Amino acid sequence: MSFHKIWLVLKREYLTRVKSKSFILLTALTPLALVAFFGIIVYINISETEVEKRIAIKDHTHVLAERLAEINPDRYFDVDNTPIDTLRSQILDEEIDGFIVLNDSVINQSKTPQLVHGGLGGISVISAVRSDLRDAIREERLVREQVPDKVREIFASRTGLDAIKLTEEGESEDNTIFASILGFALGFMIFFGILLYGSLLMRSVIEEKTNRVLEVIASSVKPLELMYGKLFGVLSIALTQFGIWILFYIGISIAAAPIATMIVEKQMSNMPQEAAQAASSFDPSTLENLVIDPSIFVFFILFFFLGFMIYSAIFAAIGAAVENEQDSQQFMPIVMIPIMGAYFLNTKVMQNPDSTLSTFVSLFPLSSPINMISRVASSKVPAWELIASILLMVLTFFGIMWLAAKIYRVGILMYGKKPTFKELAKWVRQD
Amino acid sequence: MSVISVNNINKAFGKTKAVNDVSFEIEKGRIFGLLGPNGAGKTTTIRMINYILTPDSGEVTINGTIASPETQKMIGYMPEERGLYKKMKVFEQLMYLTQLKGMKASNAKQAIDYWLDRFEASEWKKKEINELSKGMSQKIQFIATIAHDPDIYIFDEPFSGLDPINSETLKEIIIELKEKGKTILFSTHRMEQVEQMCDDICLFNQGEAVLTGKLREIKSSFGENTINLEFEGDGSFLDMLRDVRINNRSTNFAEIRVLNGQSMQDILKLAMEHAEIHKFERIQPSLTEIFISTVGEDNIKKAGLDIS
Numbered sequence: 095m096s097f098h099k100i101w102l103v104l105k106r107e108y109l110t111r112v113k114s115k116s117f118i119l120l121t122a123l124t125p126l127a128l129v130a131f132f133g134i135i136v137y138i139n140i141s142e143t144e145v146e147k148r149i150a151i152k153d154h155t156h157v158l159a160e161r162l163a164e165i166n167p168d169r170y171f172d173v174d175n176t177p178i179d180t181l182r183s184q185i186l187d188e189e190i191d192g193f194i195v196l197n198d199s200v201i202n203q204s205k206t207p208q209l210v211h212g213g214l215g216g217i218s219v220i221s222a223v224r225s226d227l228r229d230a231i232r233e234e235r236l237v238r239e240q241v242p243d244k245v246r247e248i249f250a251s252r253t254g255l256d257a258i259k260l261t262e263e264g265e266s267e268d269n270t271i272f273a274s275i276l277g278f279a280l281g282f283m284i285f286f287g288i289l290l291y292g293s294l295l296m297r298s299v300i301e302e303k304t305n306r307v308l309e310v311i312a313s314s315v316k317p318l319e320l321m322y323g324k325l326f327g328v329l330s331i332a333l334t335q336f337g338i339w340i341l342f343y344i345g346i347s348i349a350a351a352p353i354a355t356m357i358v359e360k361q362m363s364n365m366p367q368e369a370a371q372a373a374s375s376f377d378p379s380t381l382e383n384l385v386i387d388p389s390i391f392v393f394f395i396l397f398f399f400l401g402f403m404i405y406s407a408i409f410a411a412i413g414a415a416v417e418n419e420q421d422s423q424q425f426m427p428i429v430m431i432p433i434m435g436a437y438f439l440n441t442k443v444m445q446n447p448d449s450t451l452s453t454f455v456s457l458f459p460l461s462s463p464i465n466m467i468s469r470v471a472s473s474k475v476p477a478w479e480l481i482a483s484i485l486l487m488v489l490t491f492f493g494i495m496w497l498a499a500k501i502y503r504v505g506i507l508m509y510g511k512k513p514t515f516k517e518l519a520k521w522v523r524q525d
Numbered sequence: 526m527s528v529i530s531v532n533n534i535n536k537a538f539g540k541t542k543a544v545n546d547v548s549f550e551i552e553k554g555r556i557f558g559l560l561g562p563n564g565a566g567k568t569t570t571i572r573m574i575n576y577i578l579t580p581d582s583g584e585v586t587i588n589g590t591i592a593s594p595e596t597q598k599m600i601g602y603m604p605e606e607r608g609l610y611k612k613m614k615v616f617e618q619l620m621y622l623t624q625l626k627g628m629k630a631s632n633a634k635q636a637i638d639y640w641l642d643r644f645e646a647s648e649w650k651k652k653e654i655n656e657l658s659k660g661m662s663q664k665i666q667f668i669a670t671i672a673h674d675p676d677i678y679i680f681d682e683p684f685s686g687l688d689p690i691n692s693e694t695l696k697e698i699i700i701e702l703k704e705k706g707k708t709i710l711f712s713t714h715r716m717e718q719v720e721q722m723c724d725d726i727c728l729f730n731q732g733e734a735v736l737t738g739k740l741r742e743i744k745s746s747f748g749e750n751t752i753n754l755e756f757e758g759d760g761s762f763l764d765m766l767r768d769v770r771i772n773n774r775s776t777n778f779a780e781i782r783v784l785n786g787q788s789m790q791d792i793l794k795l796a797m798e799h800a801e802i803h804k805f806e807r808i809q810p811s812l813t814e815i816f817i818s819t820v821g822e823d824n825i826k827k828a829g830l831d832i833s
Contacts (some may be wrong), residue, residue, distance in 0.1 A: 095592060099625060106621050110613060219710065306608030310669065313575045313602040314625035316594065507577065 095322075099315050103323025107298065108330045121335050125342040145456055147219050149209070150181055150193035158196045161230040170226075185212040196226075201234055270472070276386065277471035278444040279466045283336075284398045285437045288463065291332040291402060292409040292429065296422065298324060299413030299506075308506050317503040325406055332402065333395070340391050347385045393470045401463025401474030401485040404494055405429060411498035415521075421512050436461030440468055447473035457483050459490035497522055526589060528553045528677060528708045529574060534583035542603060543569040545732040546583070551710060551725070556703055558719040558740075559712035560816065561729030563573065567712040568605060568765040570729075574710070575602050587677065598627040603670040615646075615665055626673040628640040633672065640668040644694075655785050663691045667698060678702055680711040684718060696722065716812040720809050726812070730820045744809040747818075751810045752781040752789060758800030766792060772814050777803075782814050 111117055153159035153172055162170040173181065173193065181193045192211030199205040199277040209223060236246050272507045302308045311320060412425045436455065447469045456466040456475070462483040469475050504521040505513070513521075527550035536544040544566045551557045559567045572578040574585050576592040587596035616637065623633040641647045644664045654662050663686075671678065678699075684692050699709055699722065713719060718738070719726060726743065728736040728783055736743065755778055763771060763779055769785035773780035783789060789807065796802055810818070 102621065102624055106613075106617075110610075110617075167804045304611075305611055306604075307610055309577065309604035309606050310602070310608075310622065311625065312577045313600070313604070314597055314627075316620070411772070 095316070096319060099319045100323040100326070103315065103320055104327040104330065107324050107327025111294070111328075111331050112334065117331065121338055124339060125346075128343065129346065132346065147191040149211075149223060150184070150190050151174070152176065152178070152181065152193060152195045154195070154197045155201060155234075157234055158200070158227075160228055161233055165226050167492075169223075182210070185210065188212065192402070194223075201231055201238070249297060273472040274444045274447075276390075277447070277468035277473075278440055280390070280394050280471055281440045281443070281468040282437070284394070284401055284467055285433060285440075285464045287336065287398055288401050288405045288433060289313050291328050292406045294331075295324060295328040295406045296409040296413035297419065298328065299502075300411050300416065300419060300422065302447055303414070303506065304416055312506060317506060318499050320506075321410055321499060321502050325403070325410060328406065329399070329402055333400070336395070336398065340394075343386075344388075344391075390471050394467055396484070397463045397467045400484065400491065403491045404459065404463070404487060405433065407491065407494045407498040411501040411505070414502040415508075415513050415518060416505075417512070425510075432460035433464070436464040440464055443468045444472065453479065457486060457487040459483070462487060527551055529710065531570070531574065532584050532586075534570070534573060534580040534585060536566075536573060536578060536580050543734050544573070544580070547729075547732075547734045548583075549706060549727045549734060553708050554703065555724040556699065556709045556711070556722055558723035558726040559710065559729060560714070560716060560719055560726055562813070565729040565731040567729050568681055571602075571604075571679055571710070575600060575679065577777060581769060598673070599675050600679055601626075601670045601673065601675045603666065603678045603681065603683060605685065607666055609654045609662060609665060609669065612653055614651055614653055615641075615657070616650040619665065619669055622669045623672045624636045626675070628673045636672045636674060637668065640672055643682055644668065644809075649669045651659070652828045660688050660691055663687060664694070667691075667695065671698070671702075676707060677708045678707060680709070682713055683711055684713065684715065695781050716816065720812055728816055728819060730816075740812075743815060744812075747810045747815060749807040749809055750783050750794060751808050751814060752779075752783065753754045753803070753804065753806040753808050754779045754781060754796060755804035756796060756800040756802050760800065762795055762799035765795065770817070771813070772811060772817070780811060780814070782810060782818070 118420045146166075149387050150173040151159040151162055151170050153174055158176075159170065159174070160171040163172070175355070178193075180197070181190070184190045185192060192209055194207050194209050196207055197205070200207050207227065209220065213351050214439070232249060236249060302311065307344055315323075408429055412428070415425065416422045439451070439461065442449070443455065443465045446452060452465065452469060456469050457479065466480070467484050470480070500522045501518055529551040531547060531549050534544055534547050535542070547566070547570060549557075555743060561567055569578065572715050573580050574587070574592065576585075576594065576597050580690075581590075585592040585726065587599055589795075590596050613621075619641075620630070620633055620635045623637060624630060628636070638647070641650060646661070646664055649657060649661065649665075654665065656819075657665070670680075680699075683695055687695060699711075702709060725737075725738065726740050727734050728753075757777055760774075760776060760779070763774065763781075766781070768783070768785040769792070770782040771779055772782060781792065783792070793802070793805055796805070
C-alpha cells in the first residue's frame with residue numbers, strides 16, 4: 095500500500111470536484127436557504143399580528159354576545175336586528191368573516207351552534223371560536239345555576255405547564271421539541287449526505303470505466319489504493335461542505351437572537367400600538383434555543399464518517415461492477431433498502447428515542463449512522479450503546495470493504511457485459 | 526540479460542485458460558511483436574507484465590525484478606482500452622498520470638512541457654479533454670504513456686482507432702525510442718504492421734505461444750516458398766491451382782503459398798496461358814502465411830485474424 099499514491103488519487107478527486115461549479119453553488123446556496131428559513135420563522139412570528147376576523151353574533155339569548163365580546167372585543171359583535179340573509183350577503187361581500195346564531199337551547203340543552211363563514215383561513219380560528227363559545231356558555235350556565243364564586247373561579251382557572259429538563263449541568267429550560275427536530279434533521283442530513291456523496295463516488299468510478307482511463311491508472315496504482323484514494327477524496331469533499339455549513343450554522347445561530355431582537359424592536363416602533371402589543375408576544379430570545387451543543391456536531395461528523403465509509407464501499411463496488419449508470423440500477427437496492435428503511439424509521443426514533451425499536455435501529459450498523467445521531471441529539475443515550483454502535487460500524491466497514499475490494503479489483507477490468515449477482519459472487523471467490 | 530522475461534506463466538478465468546504456459550524473453554533495445562487473433566491471450570499476458578494481473582503460476586521479471594509496483598514505474602503502457610479524464614485539463618491530467626508513475630512533480634512538469642512542445646500542443650494545456658478533437662486527445666494519450674521516460678514501452682493494439690496521421694506519428698515515436706535504446710513491446714492482430722517494424726515476434730494462438738524468435742530467422746527458415754504474382758486479365762485461373770494457398774488476392778495481384786512440392790514453373794505456365802504476367806517473384810512467406818501454417822488453418826478463430 096503506497097500512501098503517496100493514495101494521496102495523489104485523493105488530491106485529484108478532491109481538487110477536480112471542489113473546483114467544479116456545482117460544488118460551489120451547492121455549498122453557497124444551502125446556507126442562503128438556511129438564512130431564508132430563519133427569516134421566515136421570525137417573519138411568521140411577527141406577522142401573527144394580522145387583522146382579527148370579524149364574527150357577527152345574532153344573539154337570541156341576550157347574554158352570550160356580551161360575554162363573547164368580553165372575551166375578545168375585536169372578534170365578536172352583536173347583530174341582533176340584522177336579518178340572516180343580510181348577514182349571508184355581508185359574508186359574500188367580505189364585510190364580515192362569519193356569523194353565529196345563538197338560541198337558548200345552546201345554553202339549556204347543550205345544542206351545538208353553527209358558525210357560517212366565508213373561509214376563515216385555517217383551523218386555528220375555528221378552534222379559537224369554539225373555545226370562546228365554550229367559555230361563554232359555561233360561564234352563563236354556572237351563573238344560572240347560582241354556583242358559588244369559588245367554584246366559578248375553579249372553572250375559570252387554567253393550569254399551564256412549564257417543562258424543565260434536568261441534566262448533569264443543572265436545570266435548563268426545556269427544548270425537547272427543538273431537540274427532536276434537530277435529531278431528525280441531523281439524521282436526514284447524514285442520510286442525504288451518504289446518498290449524495292456515495293453516488294458521487296459511484297459515478298466517479300463509472301466515469302473512469304466509461305472514459306477507458308482505468309487501465310492506464312491500473313498500470314500505476316493498485317486497485318485498492320485507487321479505491322481508498324477515491325473514497326477518502328470524496329469524503330474530504332463531503333467534510334469540506336459539511337464543515338462550511340456547520341460553521342455557518344454556528345455563526346448564524348449565535349447571531350440570530352440579537353439580530354431578531356433588533357428587527358422586532360425596529361418593527362414595533364413603526365407599528366400601531368395594538369399590533370405592537372401582539373408582536374411583543376414573540377420573544378426573540380427563544381431563538382437562543384437554536385444554539386447547538388458542539389458535542390452534537392462532533393457526533394454528527396463521526397457518524398457521517400462511519401456511515402459514509404460503509405455505504406460508499408458498496409457504492410464503489412457497484413460502480414466497478416457496471417459500465418454505465420443505467421446498469422447500476424439493478425444493484426441499487428443493496429444500498430437503497432437499508433438506507434431508506436433507516437430514514438423512514440427515523441420519524442419513529444424522533445417520536446420515541448428510547449424505545450426498543452429505536453435502540454435496535456441505532457445499533458444496527460446499516461441504520462445506526464442515521465438513527466443514532468437522532469437519538470444523541472434528542473435524548474440521553476447510554477455510553478455503552480454509543481460505543482457498541484461505533485464498534486459495530488467499524489467492523490461492518492472492514493467486512494464490506496473486504497468484499498468491495500474484491501469486486502472492485504476484478505470489475506474495473508471487465509468490459510462489455512453486465513454482471514449478475516451470481517457473477518459478482520464468483521468475483522469475490524476469485525483469487 | 527533480458528529486459529522482460531516471461532517464464533511459464535499461466536492464467537485462468539474460471540474454466541477458461543486465457544494464458545497457458547507461455548515463455549519468452551525480450552532483449553534490450555528491440556521491438557518485440559506479440560501477434561495473434563483477438564482472444565488469443567495477448568492482452569492478459571500484457572496485463573501480467575504490467576502487474577495489473579498476477580499469474581496463477583510462473584513469473585514475470587522486469588530487469589531482473591519480479592513484477593511489482595516498482596517495476597510498473599519502469600514501463601510506459603498504452604492499453605487497448607484507452608482514454609483520459611474528459612473533464613480534466615490537459616496539463617493537470619498529464620501531471621497526475623506521470624506522478625502516479627513515480628515521477629517527481631518538478632521533473633514531470635519539465636517532461637510534459639517538452640512533449641507538449643514536441644507535438645505542438647502547448648496551447649492545449651489549459652483545455653479540457655472533451656474540448657479537443659479525437660486526434661488531439663490521441664496525442665495527449667501518447668504523452669501520458671511516455672512522459673515519465675521509462676525504459677520499456679508496451680502498446681496494446683496501438684494502431685486500432687488511430688487516425689492515419691497519428692498512426693504515422695506513433696511509428697515515428699516507436700522508431701525514435703528504439704534508437705534511444707529503449708525496449709518496445711507491442712501487440713497486434715494486424716500482421717503487416719509487424720513485418721514493417723518488429724525485430725522479434727511471438728505468435729499467440731488460443732492462450733499459447735506457438736512460435737517465438739527473430740522475425741528474419743523465422744521467415745528465412747520457411748524458405749522462399751511463396752510466389753508474388755502480378756498480372757493483368759482474367760484472374761479465374763487462380764481457382765484452378767492445386768496444392769496452393771492464396772493469402773492475399775485482388776484483381777491483379779496474388780500471394781500464392783506453394784504446398785506439397787507443387788512446381789512453381791507449372792504455376793507460371795498456367796498463369797501465362799490465362800493472363801498477362803507483369804511480375805513473378807519467389808519470396809519468403811508473409812507473416813500471415815507463417816501464422817496459418819504454424820497453427821493450421823482449422824485452429825484459427827476466423828473472426829479474429831485479419832488476413833487482409
